[in-house]
Amino acid sequence: MPQPTFMRLKILLPFGIFAEKNDVSRIVAETREGSFGLLPHRLDCVAALTPGILIYENEAEGEIYVAVDEGSLVKTGPDVFVSVRNAIEGKDLGLLRETVEQEFLNFNEREQIVRSVMAKMESGFIRRFAEFHHE
Structure with missing residues (x-):
């Protein structure tokens, strides 16, 4: 073959x-x-x-x-x-490196925002669950 x-x-x-x-x-x-x-x-x-x-x-x-x-x-x-x-x-490896660094910075900023929102949602859920549990 x-x-x-x-x-x-x-x-x-x-x-x-x-x-x-x-x-x-x-x-x-x-x-x-x-x-x-x-x-x-x-x-x-x-x-x-x-x-x-x-x-x-x-x-x-x-x-x-x-x-x-x-x-x-x-x-x-x-x-x-x-x-x-x-x-x-x-x-071009140099330009690619700069682009990757910028993309990862943007990604990290978006990831931090999402984590913050998720933490607020989780704390709100826990607070409501605790209030529900005490009723």
């Missing part, structure tokens, strides 16, 4: 498809054990990804960097599926 010469990469987010690329010649991903590379002829595998930079390369675009959150990578034949919570793409 002939070895595949390219891979098909699909990066999935919880709300949709972030990227779908054909003719990918190599992929580099990060796990807790460190970075590892995928070539088209590599055996099928599954890996738990850590937040970091995923790199892929194809002839049309060259080397592309994608900042990803934690997730998973599954390679089956020529198909590679990456499922993560967040992803940001860029061709």
Whole structure:
């Protein structure tokens, strides 16, 4: 059976498809054990990804960097599926780093607001429950 010469990469987010690329010649991903590379002829595998930079390369675009959150990578034949919570793409690592820092700052601010609202809701629920319990 002939070895595949390219891979098909699909990066999935919880709300949709972030990227779908054909003719990918190599992929580099990060796990807790460190970075590892995928070539088209590599055996099928599954890996738990850590937040970091995923790199892929194809002839049309060259080397592309994608900042990803934690997730998973599954390679089956020529198909590679990456499922993560967040992803940001860029061709320049410096600009990508700035964009990621800004996105995470915005995310942290939103997360703090949500936590504050949840804490108020929980304390209100506990207060009403205590009042109900005393009646």
